[in-house]
Amino acid sequence: MRVHGSCHCGHITFTSEAEPERTVVCHCRDCQVMSGGPYRSIVASDEASFELLSGELTIYHKVGDSGNGRELGFCNRCGSHIYATSEAGGRTARSLGLRTGVLAEAAEFVPKFQVWCDSRLPWVTEFNALPGKPKQ
Numbered sequence: 212m213r214v215h216g217s218c219h220c221g222h223i224t225f226t227s228e229a230e231p232e233r234t235v236v237c238h239c240r241d242c243q244v245m246s247g248g249p250y251r252s253i254v255a256s257d258e259a260s261f262e263l264l265s266g267e268l269t270i271y272h273k274v275g276d277s278g279n280g281r282e283l284g285f286c287n288r289c290g291s292h293i294y295a296t297s298e299a300g301g302r303t304a305r306s307l308g309l310r311t312g313v314l315a316e317a318a319e320f321v322p323k324f325q326v327w328c329d330s331r332l333p334w335v336t337e338f339n340a341l342p343g344k345p346k347q
């Protein structure tokens with residue numbers, strides 16, 4: 212489905228394709244620290260379908276818990292996180308992990324799976340009914 216996103220200050224707006232069935236919750240430490248919350252909700256989207264409508268994304272480079280280089284796109288005015296993806300220059304088309312909270316259609320993106328359960332905070336119990344795996 213076509214989704215529409217905006218950062219908190221409105222500098223960044225975009226549209227993309229994303230399917231609610233691909234929504235996951237990530238419990239990795241990076242998501243906890245960078246979001247400031249107990250976990251993060253993410254949906255995969257093909258980079259080719261992503262269209263930046265306004266603003267300019269700032270890219271933060273990090274090495275993920277997986278050991279792979281990652282690029283994180285965010286708004287440098289308000290700090291809202293927009294997506295994470297693999298480092299540019301790879302041979303395959305990239306997948307963007309859109310942060311579902313920035314989507315106008317966020318309510319439709321109900322998590323179907325959870326990853327990095329090894330670092331899940333012990334009091335996060337509402338996800339115990341979802342299937343999961345210890346790492347990525």
Ligand SMILES: [Zn+2]
Pocket residue numbers: 218219220221222223286287288289290291
């Ligand atoms: Zn912003």
Ligand SMILES: [Zn+2]
Pocket residue numbers: 237238239240241242243251327
């Ligand atoms: Zn994560």
